[in-house]
Amino acid sequence: MKRTSKSRTRFVVCIKNKGYEASLELCKFYRLVPDQDAARRGYLRVIDESGEDYGYSADRFLSIEVPKPIEKALLKAAS
Numbered sequence: 001m002k003r004t005s006k007s008r009t010r011f012v013v014c015i016k017n018k019g020y021e022a023s024l025e026l027c028k029f030y031r032l033v034p035d036q037d038a039a040r041r042g043y044l045r046v047i048d049e050s051g052e053d054y055g056y057s058a059d060r061f062l063s064i065e066v067p068k069p070i071e072k073a074l075l076k077a078a079s
Contacts, residue, residue, distance in 0.1 A: 009071055010034075012044060012061035023048045024060065029074060032063075047078065 010032040017024040024030075030046040033053045038045050043055040066074065 008068075009075060010063065011066055011071070011074065012046060012063050014060060015062055016060040020048075020056065020060075023050065023054065024056065025049065029064070029066075030061070031074070031078060 011029045012032050014024045014026055014028050014030060017026050030048065033045040033047065035043075035045040035055070038055045039058070042058050044058045044061055045053050045055045046061070048054050048056075
């Protein structure tokens, strides 16, 4: 998906990691990768601890809005 100057990176926070302890950390912010097919099936695609995007059940996360300065800091830390 091509980003425009007005689009923002979305983040979610992990609230459940049972069974995926090596891939997801509780209370950690994860970058959301847009995936409409996954969303229709009740999944979210996130960049997990492996550094790759992977689909997880949406009930493992809460969507959050972060201010632009925090968004920049999170993206910088992830690169």
